[in-house]
Every structure is written in C-alpha cells, then in structure tokens.
Amino acid sequence: MINKIEFNDEVKKQFHGSWHKKIESIIESPEVYNIFQFLKAESKKGIKIFPGAGDLFRPFKTDLNDLKVIMVFKEPFLNFQSIITITPIVKKLQEAWLDDVYKGREEEIKKEMYHTDVNLDYLRYQGVMVTSFNLNTSEGKYKEFYELWLPFWKLVYDKILTSESGLIFIYFGNKSKLSMSNSNIHNELECEDILDAIKENRKLYHRGIFSEVNKLIKKNHPKKAEIEWLDILPF
Numbered sequence: 218m219i220n221k222i223e224f225n226d227e228v229k230k231q232f233h234g235s236w237h238k239k240i241e242s243i244i245e246s247p248e249v250y251n252i253f254q255f256l257k258a259e260s261k262k263g264i265k266i267f268p269g270a271g272d273l274f275r276p277f278k279t280d281l282n283d284l285k286v287i288m289v290f291k292e293p294f295l296n297f298q299s300i301i302t303i304t305p306i307v308k309k310l311q312e313a314w315l316d317d318v319y320k321g322r323e324e325e326i327k328k329e330m331y332h333t334d335v336n337l338d339y340l341r342y343q344g345v346m347v348t349s350f351n352l353n354t355s356e357g358k359y360k361e362f363y364e365l366w367l368p369f370w371k372l373v374y375d376k377i378l379t380s381e382s383g384l385i386f387i388y389f390g391n392k393s394k395l396s397m398s399n400s401n402i403h404n405e406l407e408c409e410d411i412l413d414a415i416k417e418n419r420k421l422y423h424r425g426i427f428s429e430v431n432k433l434i435k436k437n438h439p440k441k442a443e444i445e446w447l448d449i450l451p452f
Contacts, residue, residue, distance in 0.1 A: 221245045222253055231274040235281035239377045248368035255365060259355065266355050268293060276348035278341055284381060285344035285434055285441060291390045291410055293349045307337065309411050313423040314446040318431065326447060339448040344441065378403075383437040385430050404433050 222228070224241040232240060243249060259266060268275070315323045337347050350370060351362035378384065384403040390410040406426040414421040431443040 221247070221250050228274075231271070232277045233280050236277050236377075239281070240277070240373075243369070243372045243376060246372060248372060252365055252369060256353070264355050264358075266353050268353055273352055276346050276352070279344065279346040280341075281377075281381070283344040283441070284346060284384065285438060286385045286387065286430060286444065287346045287348065288340075288387045289389065290347070290349045291412075293352055293354060305415050306411050309414050309421045310337075311447060313421040314427055316420065317423055317425050317427045318446050326449065340444070340446075343444050345444060385433050387426060387430065404437075406430065 222244055224237075224244045228244060229237060256266060315326060319326050337345075340347060351366050352369075354362040379402060382402050386403055386405050388405065388407045406429060408424065408426055409422045411421060427444075427446055434441055434443050
C-alpha cells in the first residue's frame with residue numbers, strides 16, 4: 218500500500234504547468250497524505266465537503282512565473298457556492314475597486330461591464346491567486362479545516378513562495394490569523410472580511426489597498442502589468 222497521494226495526470230491537471238516540478242514533492246508528502254485521509258474519513262461519515270476534488274487546487278491555476286498577488290480569504294467561497302451566494306461578495310469587491318482604483322469613473326465603467334465572472338477567474342490570467350488557508354471545508358467546521366490545511370501551506374510557502382520575492386499578499390480578515398507570508402520578503406496588506414460588510418449592508422473598508430497593489434507592482438516589477446481589477450470587455 219502506497220502511503221502518499223500520487224502526483225498523477227489527474228492531479229497535475231488541477232495545477233498550471235509552472236507549478237508541477239515544485240509542487241510534486243508537496244502533494245506526495247506525508248502531510249498531504251494525512252489531510253486526504255482525514256477528508257476520506259469525513260466523507261465516509263456522510264459529511265459534505267466542498268469544493269469537490271476537481272476544484273480543490275483551482276487557485277494554483279495561476280501561472281507561478283507571473284504570480285504577483287495572492288488574495289487570501291477566510292473561506293473558500295469560490296467555485297462551490299451558488300451564484301446567488303457568490304454574487305454579493307463579488308459585488309462588494311467591484312464596489313471597492315470602483316471606489317478605489319477607478320474613482321471618478323464609476324458611471325463610465327458600469328456601462329462597460331457587460332460581463333462579470335463570478336469566480337474572478339479573469340484575475341488569475343493577470344498573475345493573481347485567489348485562495349484561502351482552508352482549500353475546502355464543511356458547514357460549521359471552518360476552524361477545523363483551517364488547521365487541517367496549515368501543514369500544506371507551510372510547505373508551499375517554505376519550498377516555493379520564499380523564493381518568489383516581492384509578492385503582494387492581501388488578507389481579507391485578521392492578518393495575524395491568516396498570515397502565510399513574511400513581511401521581510403513580501404508585501405502584506407490587510408482588508409476587512411467581506412462578509413462583515415455584507416452582514417452590515419455597507420461598503421467594504423478597503424483602505425485603498427487595491428491602488429496600493431498597483432503602485433507596488435509598478436515599483437517592484439516594472440516590467441509586469443498592473444492589475445485590471447474589473448472584468449470589462451471592450452465590446
């Protein structure tokens with residue numbers, strides 16, 4: 218019996234090819250094997266875990282060679298909840314981006330927004346990873362899954378992200394509880410948890426961090442394009 222998760226073709230296709238060589242030893246590590254054993258045991262109990270296996274590593278579809286920004290949310294709301302649930306979150310982000318990056322152009326931009334990607338997939342093509350510490354979860358078990366995935370993220374950070382200097386981490390929630398980065402190597406910015414703004418029916422307190430991200434990209438990676446935060450089609 219092989220006590221590891223094999224980095225086979227089925228697993229590989231969940232990752233952008235730029236991650237393959239660096240992530241293989243992590244996926245086949247005892248830490249990840251233990252995570253999957255826990256998930257299997259929970260599934261056998263009839264506990265619904267989401268997202269499913271096919272979307273589990275979706276954040277890693279971002280090209281590692283072009284990685285500039287890592288957006289860290291409290292919960293893995295992308296790719297598994299209904300559009301009805303996701304839309305308020307994306308709307309809060311769009312509202313913040315209009316108020317921050319595109320301030321003064323709100324009406325003009327809104328007329329151009331014919332299409333909105335509720336999964337924020339368009340950001341990954343610009344070098345943005347959208348993720349959370351717990352890559353999957355189950356209702357009422359956020360903390361348990363958060364702690365479950367910590368060993369995985371420690372390996373990713375220590376073996377891969379430490380060599381990608383100048384990354385920009387945006388933490389949505391308490392940074393001290395979510396932090397996976399090192400301020401001596403990377404840039405760390407903090408925004409409130411979007412769910413707080415939704416519950417209180419108000420704008421997201423963003424502190425202008427999205428404009429700050431583009432300034433940092435221009436400073437740290439002058440040859441790389443700044444982020445176009447809104448998914449605007451020219452037709």
